[in-house]
Amino acid sequence: MSVEALGSPTLEAAPVGRSHVLRRLMRDKVAATATVVLTLVVLAAIFAPVLAPYDPYFTDLTIVMQPPSAEHWFGTDNTGRDILSRVIYGTRNTLMLGLVGVLIGGLFGGFLGILAAFYPRLDGWIMRLVDVMLAFPAILIGLAVAAIFGAGLAAVVIALVVATVPDVARVARGAAVGVMGQEFMEAGRAVGVSDTTLIWRYLTLNCISTIFVFLTLRFGQIILIGSALGFLGMGAQPPTAELGMMAAQGRDFLFMAPHIATIPSLAIFVIVLAANLLGDALRDVLDPRLQQ
């Protein structure tokens, strides 16, 4: 029998099918609501140009700082821009930041963690590196990167990636060390499977659901960090709409028109809340081992 014919071994005797996961998620009312909210938010972000009632960058100085009304559902900001339109576009930027940060960070972190578990010689080095990375809170990395390249979305993305890598590396290593102890790893080695195949098809495939669930759990946090950097002025620069930065701009008018700062903050809260609830539910269904 050739090695290829063996296929990829999996840990679960009965693999959790996609429809099964969905059904279990939908049974939980909270998770179902979170899924619906998050889907709507993502759709709104994708179709922002269609959905936004006004141009998010169009200033009209005759209608500055208006409270929510029938014409402007979320009111207008200090330069008369429609806040609803800006929140829709801002959601787009904020979501993108979180998604790119989590995906790239997850890729690097997962890779490092799996390598550390597979090659004991690298383990010490990689974990020390992770320790050093952990010593820099994400906000600090954002500040440092912004100082080098100038404030902007790129600085925030780099900070979010660096913030994601060490945690994911730890979780991936933990999961991979568990898989390394399985008999099929030994069997694979015994029949002469190459290291690359062992890593990709044996190890990675069996760790991927743990990493994925962890990334879902981190997504909310990453968005919070990204928007905090935006709030500090290290992220998107005006007039670009990004929720954290919008909240910071509204801070100057907090006592005259509190809605300018409150509505973008509230939008971040709703997104992160939905992401956290969905992450929790996904973890319960897919990987209860991650539960604290």
Next chain:
Amino acid sequence: MARQIVHRLLISFPALLGVLFLCFCWLQVVPADPAMIIAGPDAKAETIAAIRLELGLDRPIPVQFMEYILRVLRGDLGRSIISNKMVTEELGMTIGPTVELMVGGMLIAVPSGLALGTLAAVNRGRIADRIIMACSVAGVSMPVFFIGLLLIQYVGFKWALLPFTGRTGPVWDGGLPSLILPAATLGAVLIGPIARLTRTAVLEVLGADFVRTARAKGLRETVVIVHHALRNALIPVVTLIGLQAAFLLGGAVVTETMFSWPGVGRLAVGAIVSSDFPTAQGAIMILAMAFLLINLLVDVLYVYLDPRVQRS
């Protein structure tokens, strides 16, 4: 226990060296030449070259790194480009307020988190449990600045109960009112996770044999919960605080900026905005070291709380 601490100190040494190395690298890539800054905008090329020689900027990078470490050990982090004060002096003025803010935040977060978590565990499945857990998830999902904005808007401005800009002085010298809102903002972020973990930990301990024994002895329920259950539940909570240290420091940066709190975080943000790289480097280094220190303290506290760790 002393051996444990020494061991832990040795382990954090590579991380400390890494922090220094990254700060050094950062200063190399930052778009500012110290020689040009010292020489002034209209200095001649020879002057700049002379200053470069004097500062040792022409020497190989590894040599410069060693010198950098020696300088940091001597407490010389350079001069601020903006205020021309020594960076260490600037840091000395800002560390106090930051420590005050973080301790204040913890003093708000830890007791309320423990109390809420225990309350939820004892009332498992009942309405109190559900409300507390819902609030805890909501709390985790709130941006720090949102909490701050709400506190400023209502408690500070509308109801005019507490000051919300700047620091009037040290806590022991009438500074307490100005500390409350920033500390509450910072602490609020941690209440949720602490409550959640406390609930899980207390629930686990409540099922343990020694709790049953304590009850069988006829101890009062409060004694059982506070002395037997909560004390043991503290261990995971302490770990959580170590894990959340990064979050706490990041939160401090945002909180200080919002409340014009004269701490290290605000110093860092201000320095970066005004391209004051020596100051920014010093502030970032101190914050990273603070992170290592918090984790060190957590490990030491661990040994104190759980004697089993000491033996293993």
